[in-house]
Amino acid sequence: MSKTASKLEAIDLNAYYGDFHALKNINIDMEEKAVTAFIGPSGCGKSTFLRTFNRMNDYIEGFRVEGQILIGGQDIYQKNVRVDELRKEVGMVFQKPNPFPKSIYENVVYGLKIQGIKKKSVLEEAAETSLKRAALWDEVKDKLHKSALALSGGQQQRLCIARALAISPSVLLMDEPASALDPISTAKVEELIYELKNDYTIVIVTHNMQQAGRVSDSTAFFYMGELVEYAKTKTMFTSPKDNRTQNYITGRFG
Numbered sequence: 293m294s295k296t297a298s299k300l301e302a303i304d305l306n307a308y309y310g311d312f313h314a315l316k317n318i319n320i321d322m323e324e325k326a327v328t329a330f331i332g333p334s335g336c337g338k339s340t341f342l343r344t345f346n347r348m349n350d351y352i353e354g355f356r357v358e359g360q361i362l363i364g365g366q367d368i369y370q371k372n373v374r375v376d377e378l379r380k381e382v383g384m385v386f387q388k389p390n391p392f393p394k395s396i397y398e399n400v401v402y403g404l405k406i407q408g409i410k411k412k413s414v415l416e417e418a419a420e421t422s423l424k425r426a427a428l429w430d431e432v433k434d435k436l437h438k439s440a441l442a443l444s445g446g447q448q449q450r451l452c453i454a455r456a457l458a459i460s461p462s463v464l465l466m467d468e469p470a471s472a473l474d475p476i477s478t479a480k481v482e483e484l485i486y487e488l489k490n491d492y493t494i495v496i497v498t499h500n501m502q503q504a505g506r507v508s509d510s511t512a513f514f515y516m517g518e519l520v521e522y523a524k525t526k527t528m529f530t531s532p533k534d535n536r537t538q539n540y541i542t543g544r545f546g
């Protein structure tokens with residue numbers, strides 16, 4: 293998979309949990325090195341769709357997809373795709389910060405160690421670079437070998453972002469990354485997302501419309517498993533085309 297070609301596409305994508313049709317004929321083409329926000333009421337399929345881009349749903353019994361998910365033009369559901377290689381390209385950050393019960397340093401270099409990298413200088417440099425990119429370095433540089441669990445929730449989430457960045461992905465999937473954070477930590481994560489888009493293709497699921505407005509270039513609105521509308525964020529929030537989008541963004545449902 294090429295580092296520069298991290299454009300994300302879905303073509304005629306359908307997804308099922310057993311008999312339940314969770315994603316219905318989704319077609320989308322997301323720009324690389326930009327932020328796309330997925331919005332929509334609870335249960336509309338945002339997380340399911342997000343997780344098709346790193347095949348996280350593969351673990352769920354009865355889950356299947358039809359159609360194509362392309363990253364940099366390559367169909368990631370093809371048989372010859374190695375899921376471990378795919379996950380190196382596609383990092384993920386979850387709603388609740390989930391650092392391992394290890395030191396800050398061990399958290400950041402975890403993925404690299406799993407890849408077999410042992411050289412201390414390489415690991416230390418990667419830890420510093422990733423923590424700097426995640427805007428956490430200054431706060432933790434003097435306590436790298438202290439437990440990650442002693443950090444605040446907002447710091448833990450930036451640590452999880454650093455951990456995702458350490459394996460040098462080209463795509464970053466974020467599933468409501470700030471919903472468990474206080475306003476100051478949320479602002480820091482939002483600033484970070486804004487900066488990271490220079491180097492990464494980012495997709496963020498959010499329930500927070502203001503957040504989608506602040507951080508994303510484009511927004512996709514989902515409703516009951518369908519992609520109802522996809523547009524530049526400014527256009528979507530000022531002149532939505534579909535009534536369902538209009539109702540959602542004006543707070544009439546969801």
Ligand SMILES: Nc1ncnc2c1ncn2[C@@H]1O[C@H](COP(=O)(O)OP(=O)(O)OP(=O)(O)O)[C@@H](O)[C@H]1O
Binds near residue numbers: 312314337338352
């Ligand atoms: N593991 C699963 N097994 C069966 N059905 C599932 C599973 N995960 C999700 N679903 C169903 O698929 C639909 C889409 O769920 P999904 O979590 O993708 O929605 P969402 O838009 O991310 O919701 P939320 O905003 O509440 O997180 C829902 O109806 C949900 O009940």
